[in-house]
Amino acid sequence: MRRRALLDGGIAAVALGGAGLLSGSLTAAFGREDLPPAAAAPGPAAPRPAGDAPSVPAAQVPVGGSATVKDPASGDAVYIVQPSAGKYAGLSSVCTHSGCAVNPPKDGRLYCPCHGSTFDAATGAVITGPAVKPLPGYAVTKNGEQLELGPQQA
Numbered sequence: 001m002r003r004r005a006l007l008d009g010g011i012a013a014v015a016l017g018g019a020g021l022l023s024g025s026l027t028a029a030f031g032r033e034d035l036p037p038a039a040a041a042p043g044p045a046a047p048r049p050a051g052d053a054p055s056v057p058a059a060q061v062p063v064g065g066s067a068t069v070k071d072p073a074s075g076d077a078v079y080i081v082q083p084s085a086g087k088y089a090g091l092s093s094v095c096t097h098s099g100c101a102v103n104p105p106k107d108g109r110l111y112c113p114c115h116g117s118t119f120d121a122a123t124g125a126v127i128t129g130p131a132v133k134p135l136p137g138y139a140v141t142k143n144g145e146q147l148e149l150g151p152q153q154a
Contacts, residue, residue, distance in 0.1 A: 054148070055147060057146060066121070068080075078092055078149060080147050088140040089124075090150070092138070095112040095117055096117075096132070096135060097114075097115055097130050097131035102119065108120065117129055119131070
């Protein structure tokens, strides 16, 4: 009888471990596009030619709100935010904990649905973990009535 209980326990442990590995790999890819390995490399984006920057009309980004553009280097979504009147910033949508896509800013925070990390919507700083690194930031410049996404900041 004990041998059977030990065998059943071992099978259950292997099944749980396999399910954990599967869910971890699905979680890491959740909300992200498939990218070639070179485009997925972390770090600042390569310089872009002038006039090739993703942009949105400034009127689409109210104070406390955001608009979404794509980082041309990685294909990941970037939130352009206006935390206070006339101040704009770009924040990566990729959680620094496990690579999940964080939700758009709400109530001054960005929330990661995978493990519950929250980030400050003005700076990308970690408010609650498990993430320990802030969201990468991007330069945003106002060119007339357009907000242009600049390179990822180091």
